[in-house]
Amino acid sequence: MTQSGTAPADDGADPPVSATVLDWAFFVFGGIAAVWFAFLLLDESLSWQRIWFLIVFWAALAYLVLPRLHRILTRIYVPNYFMGRTRTSDGLFGDPVNLAFLGETDQVRDAMVRAGWTEADPVNLASSWRIITSTVLRRSYDAAPVSPLLLFDRQEDFAYQQEVDGTPGRRHHIRFWKCPTGWMLPGGIAVDWLAAASYDRAVGLSYFTLQVTHRISPNVDRERDHVLDTVTRTSPAASVHVIKDYSTGYHSRNGGGDSIQTDGDLPIVDLRALPRPAEPVTAPADSRDRLPAPTVVGSALVLLRMIAALAVSGVLLTGSVEGTWIGDLMGQDQRVLDATEAYVPIGTAMVLFACVEAALAVLILRGSNGARLTAMAFSTVSILLQGISFVSGGPGTLQGERPAYALDVLILLALSSDRARIYAHRRRARKGARRQVRQRAC
Structure with missing residues (x-):
């Protein structure tokens, strides 16, 4: 460009939406988690019996990992003015x-x-x-x-x-x-x-x-x-x-x-x-005020996590997981539950967690930034715990946890995307503006 131009101002009462430190942290962590997820998929495909899994690996690499890595890097080195x-x-x-x-x-x-x-x-x-x-x-x-x-x-x-x-x-x-x-x-x-x-x-x-x-x-x-x-x-x-x-x-x-x-x-x-x-x-x-696809997808994935929690709680509240699909996923971790007889307390906690997830899914669709951040925090904690288990060589080493890990990564990627972030922040800014108008009117 012969001249760099000036940064575009936002229209009228719509203030510019910038990412907070927490937004940026979830955004970067989502990229790291996606890279690890792609590695797990590649590991799954390194056998002739599962060579078809390379298609899943390509899909994850092309539509999850590389876009997020590009977005992280371009935020750093591409200037945000008209070029x-x-x-x-x-x-x-x-x-x-x-x-x-x-x-x-x-x-x-x-x-x-x-x-x-x-x-x-x-x-x-x-x-x-x-x-x-x-x-x-x-x-x-x-x-x-x-x-x-x-x-x-x-x-x-x-x-x-x-x-x-x-x-x-x-x-x-x-x-x-x-x-x-x-x-x-x-x-x-x-x-x-x-x-x-x-x-x-x-x-x-x-x-x-x-x-x-x-x-x-x-x-x-x-x-x-x-x-x-x-x-x-x-x-x-x-x-x-x-x-x-x-x-x-x-x-x-x-x-x-x-x-x-x-x-x-x-x-x-x-x-x-x-x-x-x-x-x-x-x-x-304005496209930024339309309910974006990442927000819809993120809400749907949170609902899916709610359904999974209810399914797990239903098995746990029966008092035993032996011979069930939960037991197969848990592997050696089942012995810990058998020893502590913690089926009912954990099952009850899972029901409460499912209720929270249902509320989060609805609030995310309504543009709640707090619900978006809370859902991403749950996914981040879950990913970290599974990562610690893998690094320490604990029971299962992510074998049984991979479906849950994939779900958490997808939630984090969807809700930390720019479109989901901007939609939630603009909704919050407009609610704050309306509140100030009411206060001045009083």
């Missing part, structure tokens, strides 16, 4: 910002529809499954979702695409972000929207995380010019002003490892002269 690049959820640099727009939400949407673009569906289980099947079977899905990228610390507000050859494996696509109030480009130029346009040419594996992803065409300027051509041709009232050498022309890579080549020019498309559609368009909601 003309989007970010992946792992903190890696994504596609370049190569277009800017002036105009209201409805004018941008109307211009894209006129130009023959289709708004992409949001990423959810249904749309994710549909794009997988459509890509494999080479079926058309003209509203296929795009993977989320981050700018101003939030996901794109919406995205548009044009399918090529009737398959979502190849497509033109562009993501849009609404600029924060009062934010300007380096040089003091105000715009309403920033956008990143690129062309998906194939499906492959990311060089950095090994995840399945779309590979983009290196010449992002060609895609930028394609967007300009379609919009200006169908909306003659639109005007274009180009900032020359807005960023230094560079040859780099995006978050999937794809090569990027650009001349560094930034066209600003002015849509303010376009007529406003008859039906007003609602401004896009």
Whole structure:
């Protein structure tokens, strides 16, 4: 970049959300626990009888371990100010910002529809499954979702695409972000929207995380010019002003490892002269205020831990675990229980723990930061105890505990993620703001 730019300010009453020391500690510990988890999976697969377990190891490495390690490292060495690049959820640099727009939400949407673009569906289980099947079977899905990228610390507000050859494996696509109030480009130029346009040419594996992803065409300027051509041709009232050498022309890579080549020019498309559609368009909601998938997954995993606790307590309260699945998992630890006859007290404690877990799961879904931190604390203590048992060579050495260990690691990774953290902190900040308003009113 020729100029570094200024840090984007948060909109209006939404204060910036920064990680606390406790958040950072859980985040880093989750990464360490995930690495150890991947090691255990690799150990399981080092035999011909379990060679298929390498698939599980790859999934854990690509979707749990490497993303978390990248996120930890990029928090340290990637500066948190505008650099003309989007970010992946792992903190890696994504596609370049190569277009800017002036105009209201409805004018941008109307211009894209006129130009023959289709708004992409949001990423959810249904749309994710549909794009997988459509890509494999080479079926058309003209509203296929795009993977989320981050700018101003939030996901794109919406995205548009044009399918090529009737398959979502190849497509033109562009993501849009609404600029924060009062934010300007380096040089003091105000715009309403920033956008990143690129062309998906194939499906492959990311060089950095090994995840399945779309590979983009290196010449992002060609895609930028394609967007300009379609919009200006169908909306003659639109005007274009180009900032020359807005960023230094560079040859780099995006978050999937794809090569990027650009001349560094930034066209600003002015849509303010376009007529406003008859039906007003609602401004896009901030993605940070939507219930994020990691929070939902974390809550579901806490419920699963509750179910496991109830199952264990049901066996323990019968007074013996001999010959049961609990006994098989405990191995030599069963002798300790037999000697102390602590079945009923431990079973009762497990019931109480299950009740606490149920409350935590509900509160996490409602955005409670305290419940999120408590659930992660339970997982951390459990992981540490199992790690101590393994290092000391105690009974079981994580053999019977591996399912519980995996569950704790997944809970920690989900709830310590940036999206879960930001959602909980923003909910807490807004509750505090409302409380202050009520106090002033009294």
